[in-house]
Amino acid sequence: MDQPSAEDDQRGLPTGYQQRPHRMNSRFKATLVLRGLVVLFVGLAAAFLLNLWGRPAPLHPIPLVDPAFLDTATVRRSYADLVRAKEDLSDFDCYACHEKNKPPVLRYDEHQNLLIPREHSDIVMGHGQHGRNNNCFNCHNETNLELLQTRDGRQVKFADSSQLCGSCHGPTYEDWEVGAHGRISGYWNRSRGPIKRQDCVNCHNPHAPPFPSRPPAPGPHLLHELAEAPVPAATAH
Amino acid sequence: MDRRSFLRTSAVLASGLAALAASLSPLRKLDDYVSLERFVQKYYKELTPEEMKQVLKRIENEVERQYGIRPHVRDLKPMDGVEYVYALNLTRCIGCRKCVHACVQENNLSRTPEIQYIRVLKMPHGSLDVEKGEHNYAPESVPEKGFFYMPVQCQQCKNPPCVKVCPVHATWQETDGITVVDYDWCIGCRYCEAACPYWARRFNFTQPSIPKERINPDMAYLGNRPRRQGVMEKCHFCIQRTRVGRYPACLEVCPAGARKFGNILDPNSEVSYILRTKRVFIQLKEELGTSPRFFYYFDT
Amino acid sequence: MTRALRDYLVFLRRCGRIAFVGDWRYYLWMGVLTVFCLLGLNAYAKQLVNGLITTGMSDQVSWGVYIANFTFLVGVAAAAVMMVIPVYIYDNEELHDLVIFGELLAVAAILMCLAFVTVDLGRPDRFWHLIPGLGQLNFPASMLSWDVIVLNGYLLLNVHICGYLLYCRYRDMKPSQWFYIPFVFVAIGWAVSIHTVTAFLYVGLGGRPFWNSSIVGPRFIASAFTAGPALIILALQIIRRVTEYHITDRALLTLRGIVQVSMLINVFLLVNEVFKEFYTGNSVASSQYLYVGLHGYHALVPWIWTAITFNLVAMFLLVLPLSRSLKWLNLTCVLCIVGIWIEKGMGLVIPGFIPTPLGQIVEYRPSLNETLICVGIWAFGLLSYTVFLRMSVPILQGRLAKTNESLPDPGMDGAPASLAAKP
Incomplete structure (x- = not known):
């Protein structure tokens, strides 16, 4: 021009x-x-x-969650599970140490607390309040340690321990039977496949039944915080 | 018009057009929109079985190209005589968030940015007011004294506001009660996200990313097949599992057994038993009239 | 028949040509607007590629300034009818020709609305899913489908009315009553409906108590009938200044009357809402967030109080005789527009999402890219309106007419008769 x-x-x-x-x-x-x-x-x-401006800030990748949090395994493993998996059952071999036909003697301190022998130091007595179960033989059969017994004297095998629990916890047992209490997996539609129920002791320690606490999985992240700062690696605790 | 003003006009026009073309230059990277097949793809309910077969094959090819894994994509239909109900025992939930991450894994949810269908609220004892909930709790261990935990996900309402507001029928309620999204039909207006009283719907603000090794190859069309940028998604009760009779992933991973699921039309199902025997169960925000199929309850 | 078609094509060609000529001020104005349009287009291209992550929106706040501007502009479009009513129902002669300017503003506003909705879509390539027959329009259940229909219908109505009246003026023939009066009356009802439907878009969401209130609809209408005519007053003043088109003071003062009454009603409804929210002490969390802040989050508090202050000052100016002076009237109109833009935009859309239905508080701030897109769309709207005026003013003045078809168009070759040749 x-x-x-x-x-x-x-x-x-x-x-x-x-x-x-x-x-x-x-x-x-x-x-x-x-x-x-x-x-x-x-x-x-x-x-x-x-492309001088408005370039989207790169997103800092969120660390993948620890696969431990995806695990569907139960908190504990029952006797039945160990048998099924053909694993070491030496913990249940009572008469490796105890003497047959000689019921063990329970000892108490001055406050009537059960004194746990060194060999069983892993056991925490915490079943029920007010020391109500301050007695091994409420559940174990003192004359045959490889069996359990209900308060009314029925003998129960370790593999059937849930029946023992049910002898006191009736309503819960009823819920458990229909699958309303406790973990289940498999098929809701029984015509398509089986349902797998867990035994009480898969989640509850019979000596201290309250469900154990655990570290929570990582919490949520906001969309726009990812562009601002790297996300610290989540610790699996 | 004389020569000079012609030159002048064309200089302005030419530079203007150059600027116009340059302004559109970012579109070079636009590969997500170019497939004609995807552009003309029909609505889910209008696909013939033959066309569905083609589409499923195309999706399998696309997933394989993108992630290097050959998936198995199925179009699972609702079963007759089945209406799903979820029941969640607030006495049992310990707030460990395992359900959140099992869901992410099962349903091929984007890891970065993060999309999660389940949000767990830490609530003070004595109230069900979600505004008192804490979303980002991160203590050493859960549960914490004085609190209970409330996981919230799609409530699969009987009267779903999200379905009502969708302008293109891209989301609807199936006969088994699951509200699904046709990811290939959604226009991304996010009206459903505004309408949902449970904050259960999620939008793909950018292309989702899933590491190859965490792809779940067992996929369903209305379920967990990978989504694309710009569409909505939501919890669908793990359609790829539940419609073949299995339990959803969030239920199976729950360490406390707080989650219960089943067919409410079957009187012997766990959920029928629970709704029959538990005294109090709660439909979240019941007053809104959405009538959730997701029940919260307490027991001893 | 072919002759009529030829005439019409000549008319369109002449209108098209005149849009590209003007004086240096016209070029500067159009050039600057084009630059902003291009900036917006570029930003939109980036958004298309990278997704809506380029905005400040998130799953928590899933609508932002796009929908906020959309809501405001629907009101502006609806308000054009406030000039039509006095003319066609009360035969107000002062406003007669000005109605065209109002309706053209409505057309520009609707174009902006459509642009704002489009940029908000995650999958704009699937827009055809909305077309009945081709796609799956969820009518009548979804309020958004109503909005699609009423907005496009309103656009067509106004394009028809303006186009027909202007073409008649161009041909110097008397418009046939049957060909436009029925449409005018339909448009009056329709204008109210576009804003009501847009209000219902929010009111219909039971899960958002901040929106799910019956006062939202009336407040939409009141604020629209304040901001719309205020915008028209400003537009008319600009037309009066840069063209030779004669606009009387009385016409402006008639519009002032409309703004005055609407603003009083608007403030009255605002007081109602604030009273209900705060007197009983069970206010909705979103209202708390908006007006006073919630749990230490208060990004919107300064905005809403600015808006309320502007509205109150504008209201006092409007009831005082002071605003009969055009200078003060301009200031008042600016206050109305800015106040209501904040109130209907940031003040209505954003707090509805904060806190989320699960009680999480995530604040929202528009990103640079998002802002550029908004600026681009506003520039596009102003550009459209300028072009409409550039075409219609010479037609209404009789300088662009069929009778002078053979003469060079007014304003050709840098001699912008209509824009600069003010004696």
Whole structure:
């Protein structure tokens, strides 16, 4: 584009227009504006191609959750499970240490608390309140340690321990039988496949039944915090 | 028009068009939209069985190309005489969030950015007001004294507000009570997300990312097949599991056995038993009239 | 028949051409708007590629400034009818020709609305799912499907009315009553409906108590009939200044009357809402967040109090005779527009999401990219409105007419008769 001149102006005029002094000035300004726009557009095009702004901040990856949190295994393993898995059952071999036909003697301290022998120091007595179960033989059969016994004297095998629990915890046992208490897995639709129920002792320690506490899995992350700072690796505790 | 003004006009036009073309230059990277097959794909309910077969094959190919794993994608239909109900025992839940992550794993949810269908609230004893809930609790161990934990996910309402508001029928309630999303039909307006009183719906704000080694290859069309950028998704009671008779993933992973699921039309199911025998059960925000199929209850 | 078609095509061509000529101020204005449009387009291209993560929205706050601007602009579009009513129902002669300017503003506003909704979509490539017959429009259950219908219908109605009246003026013939008066009356009802339907979009969500209140609809209408005519007053003043088109003071003051009454009603409804929320002490958490802050989060508090202050000051200015002076009227209109823009945008849409239905508080701040898209759409709207005016003003003045078809168009070749040649 070349400089506008008075001559040009006259040539460009359509017929029927009177030339007025301010017109030239206005036309000069129009040219100036249009040139400015050309420069602006070209600059803008360059800026767009160079992607100068508005580039999305890269997202800091969230560490994958520890597979331990995806594990469907139970908290504990029952005697029946160990038998099924053909694992070491030496813990249940009572007469490896105890003498047959000689019921063990329980000893108490001055507050009537059961004194747990060193060999059984892993046992925490915490079943029920007010020391109600301060007696091994409420559940274990003192004459045959490889059996359990209910309060009314029924003999129960270790593999059937849930029946023993049910002898006191009736309503819970009822819930458990229909699958309303405790863990289940498999098929809700029994015609498609079996349901697997867990034994009481798969979740509850019979000596201290309250369900154990555990570390929680990592909490949620906000969408926009990922662009700002790296997410610290979650500890699996 | 004289020569000079013609030049002037064309200079402005040319530079303007150049700027226009340059402004659209980011679209070079737009590969998600280009497939014509996907663009013209029909609505789920209008696909013939033959077309569905084709679509399933196409999806399997796409997943394989993207993740290097050959999935098995099925179109599972609801079973007759089945209506699913979920019951969650608030006395048992310990707030360990294992359900959250099992769900992520089962349903191929995006890891970064994070999409999770289940949100667990830590609630002070004595109140069911969600506004008192804490979302980001991270103690050494759970449960904590004085609190209970309330996991919230899609409540599979009988009267779902999300279905009502969707302008294109991209989300609907199936005969077994599960509200599903056609990920290939959703336009991404997020009206359902605004409508849901349980904050149960999630939007793909960008292309989801799932590490290859964590892909679950057992997929369903209305369930856990990978989603794309710009569409909604939500909990579907693990359609790929429940519609073949299995329990959902969140239930099986729960260490405390707090989650119960089954067919409410079957009087012998666990959920029928629970709703029959437990004195109090709660439908969250019952006053809204959404009539959830997700019940919370307490027992001893 | 072919002759009529030829005439119409010549009309369109001349209108098209005139949009590209003007004086240096016109070029500057259009050039700057084009630059902003391009910036917005570029930002939108980035959003298409990367997804809505480029915005400040999240699963917690899933609608942001796009829907906020959409809501405000539906009100502006609806308010064009406030000029139509005096003209066609009360035969107000002062406003007669100005109705066209109002309706053109409505057209521009609807175009912006459609643009704002489109950029908010996660999958704009699937827009055809909304087309009845081709897709699956969920009508009548979804309020959004109603909105699609009423907005597009309103656009067509206004394009028809404006287009027909302007073409008649161009041909210098008397418009046939049957060809536009019925549409005018339909448009009046329709205008109220577009804003009511948009209000129902929010009111219909039972899970969001902040929106699920019957006062939202009336407040929408009141605020729309304040901000819309206020915007028209400003537009008319600009038209009066940069063109030779004659607009009387009385016409502006008639519009002032409309703004005055609407603002009083608007503030009255606001007082109702604030009273209900805070007197009984069981206010909705979102209202607390908006007006006073919640649990240490209070990003919106300064905004809403600014809006309320603007509304109150504007209300006092409007009831005082002071605002009969055009300078003060301009200030008042600006206060109304900004106040209501904040109130209907940031003040209505965002707090509905905070806290979430599960009680989580995540604040929202628009991103740069999102802001650029908004600016781009506003620039596009202003560009459209400018072009509409550039075409319609010479037609209404009789300088662009069929009779002078053979003469060079006014304003050709940098001699913008209509824009700059003010004596």
